[in-house]
Amino acid sequence: xxxxxxxxxxxxxxxxxxxxxxxxxxxxxxxxxLGLIGPNGSxxxxxxRACTGTLECRGELAVDGIDPRREPLAAxxxxxxxxxxxxxxxxxxxxxxxxxVARVRGLDGSAIEQAHALCRQLALSPWIERxxxxxxxxxxxxxxxxxxxxxxxxxxxxDEVLNGLDPLxxxxxxxxxxxxxxxxxxxxxxxxxxxxxxxxxxxxxxxLDGRIAADWNRDELARLRTSPGGLEAAVVEHLRAAQ
Amino acid sequence: MNPSDPNPTLDPWQLQRHAIWHNRxxxxxxxxxxxxxxxxxxxxxxxMLIALLPLAAxxxxxxxxRGTMLAQPLPWVLGATALLAxxxxxxxxxxxxxxxxxxxxxQPVAERVRRHERWRVLGLALLPHALAGILLLxxxxxxxxxxxxxxxxxxxxxxxxxxxxxxxRRTPQHAHPHAALPRWQDTGRGRLWRWQKIEAGAGFSPRVxxxxxxxxxxxxxxxxxIAAGVxxxxxxxxxxxxxxxxxxxxVLLQAQNWLWTQPLRLxxxxxxxxxxxxxxxxxxxxxxSALAGLGxxxxxxxxxxxxxxxxxxxxxxxxxERRRPHRVALLGTLHLLLLGATAQVAMPLLxxxxxxxxxxxxxxxxxx
Numbered sequence: 001x002x003x004x005x006x007x008x009x010x011x012x013x014x015x016x017x018x019x020x021x022x023x024x025x026x027x028x029x030x031x032x033x034l035g036l037i038g039p040n041g042s043x044x045x046x047x048x049r050a051c052t053g054t055l056e057c058r059g060e061l062a063v064d065g066i067d068p069r070r071e072p073l074a075a076x077x078x079x080x081x082x083x084x085x086x087x088x089x090x091x092x093x094x095x096x097x098x099x100x101v102a103r104v105r106g107l108d109g110s111a112i113e114q115a116h117a118l119c120r121q122l123a124l125s126p127w128i129e130r131x132x133x134x135x136x137x138x139x140x141x142x143x144x145x146x147x148x149x150x151x152x153x154x155x156x157x158x159d160e161v162l163n164g165l166d167p168l169x170x171x172x173x174x175x176x177x178x179x180x181x182x183x184x185x186x187x188x189x190x191x192x193x194x195x196x197x198x199x200x201x202x203x204x205x206x207x208l209d210g211r212i213a214a215d216w217n218r219d220e221l222a223r224l225r226t227s228p229g230g231l232e233a234a235v236v237e238h239l240r241a242a243q
Numbered sequence: 244m245n246p247s248d249p250n251p252t253l254d255p256w257q258l259q260r261h262a263i264w265h266n267r268x269x270x271x272x273x274x275x276x277x278x279x280x281x282x283x284x285x286x287x288x289x290x291m292l293i294a295l296l297p298l299a300a301x302x303x304x305x306x307x308x309r310g311t312m313l314a315q316p317l318p319w320v321l322g323a324t325a326l327l328a329x330x331x332x333x334x335x336x337x338x339x340x341x342x343x344x345x346x347x348x349x350q351p352v353a354e355r356v357r358r359h360e361r362w363r364v365l366g367l368a369l370l371p372h373a374l375a376g377i378l379l380l381x382x383x384x385x386x387x388x389x390x391x392x393x394x395x396x397x398x399x400x401x402x403x404x405x406x407x408x409x410x411x412r413r414t415p416q417h418a419h420p421h422a423a424l425p426r427w428q429d430t431g432r433g434r435l436w437r438w439q440k441i442e443a444g445a446g447f448s449p450r451v452x453x454x455x456x457x458x459x460x461x462x463x464x465x466x467x468x469i470a471a472g473v474x475x476x477x478x479x480x481x482x483x484x485x486x487x488x489x490x491x492x493x494v495l496l497q498a499q500n501w502l503w504t505q506p507l508r509l510x511x512x513x514x515x516x517x518x519x520x521x522x523x524x525x526x527x528x529x530x531x532s533a534l535a536g537l538g539x540x541x542x543x544x545x546x547x548x549x550x551x552x553x554x555x556x557x558x559x560x561x562x563x564e565r566r567r568p569h570r571v572a573l574l575g576t577l578h579l580l581l582l583g584a585t586a587q588v589a590m591p592l593l594x595x596x597x598x599x600x601x602x603x604x605x606x607x608x609x610x611x
Contacts, residue, residue, distance in 0.1 A: 049349075052348070052349040054343070054348055054349065072351070072354070073249060073351045073352075073353055073354075074351075076249075076349055076350060076351035076352075077249050077351040079349070081349035083344070083346050083348070083349070084344055087344045087345060087346055088346055089259060089263070089346060091262075091263040091266060091267075092259065092262050092263065092266070093266070096262045096266075097346075100255060100258050100259060100262065101346075101347075101350065103250070103253060103255075103258060104249060104250075104253055104255045104258075104347060104350045104351065104352060105249050105350065105351060106249040106250045106253075106351075131266065147346075157349075
């Protein structure tokens with residue numbers, strides 16, 4: 001069994017009066033590609049942000065064995081997080097963004113070369129010398145993903161990164177994520193695309209009412225693929241039961 | 244798949260600023276004519292402001308200020324400290340909020356680098372006030388101890404702001420906090436002015452109103468309670484009015500961003516000028532009446548009319564350029580220079596030139 005790369009135990013998070021997470025338990029092993037699904041406002045993004053150690057929360061949290069709240073520098077150098085594309089610095093060029101993040105992470109030229117290769121795969125290269133302000137949503141999304149994958153971190157936290165991507169780029173990205181997972185990375189992909197979760201991921205966890213309400217492994221997902229309604233029907237059943 | 248080895252001394256904000264500056268210089272080099280034109284316009288504005296300084300130094304407000312500060316320095320210093328602290332705390336809290344979604348929030352950046360950037364933001368929030376304060380003290384020719392008090396006020400304000408921001412940083416909040424809620428609800432048909440009214444109401448926050456508190460420092464010692472109350476209300480009204488004005492102009496841009504695909508007539512867009520124009524008219528009437536009431540009857544109507552004319556010109560600039568008010572500063576400055584030159588050379592032509600500029604801008608605003 002591969003080591004646990006992301007370990008979340010009994011995680012609680014609230015924004016003042018608003019309780020978002022009520023004891024989340026989630027373990028993601030190296031080589032696993034996990035889909036985090038759930039209704040809007042269920043706390044998927046908050047859970048991913050909490051895993052970066054930037055939110056005050058209660059419970060146990062470990063990124064590659066390190067608590068990001070106690071040792072943020074060591075933990076963050078082990079994780080890649082795809083930021084909201086709208087927050088990328090518009091006045092910088094794509095190339096400058098890559099070089100900037102590479103310098104912050106202490107990466108060498110080979111990592112930058114690898115990032116440029118990924119840009120070519122995602123058809124981002126023609127835009128790389130232009131300012132981010134001129135990018136479309138999909139192009140910004142591609143850049144956010146390239147920045148998250150920079151330096152091949154062991155843990156990847158990706159929040160709705162397939163949104164806005166053209167079909168070819170989305171397909172390429174799914175291949176890249178598969179390759180990274182096969183190389184030993186633990187990947188958490190928050191998504192609303194149930195077909196993506198069903199066909200391309202190793203596990204799917206449903207976040208509902210601040211807890212993991214269901215967790216389907218590879219075999220169960222394979223079984224759902226052949227059953228009528230598939231994962232969608234299973235998720236809808238959980239959502240109806242929660243109402 | 245390797246954990247990276249981050250450089251703990253690297254400052255990503257500084258690197259970002261450096262890269263942005265590099266890009267800007269490149270853009271300037273690519274358009275030398277436009278760059279020279281902009282530089283000349285800013286130079287002209289700077290010269291105009293410097294030329295106004297000696298006039299300001301001779302004004303009666305300076306004497307009033309000097310008298311107030313010398314008569315009872317402690318309340319003055321305490322008031323200035325409180326206002327500076329509010330301003331700095333608001334700037335630092337806004338920065339903290341922005342950092343929750345900043346591209347490097349999840350990057351391995353050392354805490355002491357983040358702390359350094361935090362101090363820089365705080366320093367930049369206080370620096371303009373420090374410079375303005377030193378300039379004011381020099382103009383007022385106050386004793387050297389006043390400079391010490393100013394530094395003490397800045398220091399206390401900085402400490403308060405840092406503590407306040409630290410408290411806000413420890414409170415978990417949504418990455419994208421909800422927008423400020425309007426103070427009053429509105430229902431009815433979609434008109435830009437209704438939206439502007441709601442936005443203007445949403446801006447009446449204690450943080451905005453606190454900016455009007457600066458007027459408290461102008462109240463002479465020994466002034467009656469009624470005079471102090473009226474002055475305070477006036478300060479709050481000025482702060483609220485400026486906020487409402489800025490927000491109502493912002494609505495024009497926001498509407499442009501998401502309503503431009505709708506089959507809307509030109510009068511819908513021009514109707515967006517109605518609310519800020521009404522605000523400007525009110526401000527002009529109040530200012531004119533106040534000046535007339537204070538005995539400056541000869542200049543009251545001219546100042547009121549001037550304020551209205553300039554406000555209408557800014558509305559036309561925003562409509563024509565379809566940019567935020569602070570982004571049309573250069574265009575506004577050019578128009579001001581043109582009006583100023585006309586006033587110097589051929590005063591009777593001034594209304595005609597103003598009207599011509601407004602019509603030209605509105606014609607640009609009417610483009611699809």
